[in-house]
Amino acid sequence: MMKIRIVSSKDDINGIARGDRTVHLAYRASSTDMFKLLQSSPRLRAVQVPPSYYKNMPETARIFLDTQGVEIIEGDVWGHRKDIDEYYVINDDVIEKIEKLQSDGLNVDEISSRVSWESKLSPGMVNYIIRQSA
Secondary structure (H helix, E strand, O other), X not given: OEEEEEEOOHHHHOOOOOOOXXXXXXXXXXXXXXXXXXXXXXXXXXXXXXXXXXXXXXXXHHHHHHHOXXXXXXXXXXXXXXXXXXXXXXXXXXXXXXXXXXXXXXXXXXXXXXXXXXXXXXXXXXXXXXXXXX
């Protein structure tokens, strides 16, 4: 199971657990917000941002995250209600499906295409999961 912490405002950054590794930013975060995000969660390894923000993300934020070893992923979290749970959960079934397709010899693009269609995850997030399991 993989959990993605949903951050919908600057105020949510303070509530992030130190051990959170993956975050979805549901708002246009500034470079300062990115810095605070890493202070709150030093184990952060991936930040997913919506496509509209990904294209216009400040270069300083990209460089800062890159130098800290944090991957920036373009994508959305579909069908999640933050008022019910602050985490979006990727079930083990999805991760097992990825591993099965890898063992069947499919390439990363084929796996990403199939799994993102079935699970509603972005292709970038599927690729991230593939790299983490390697």
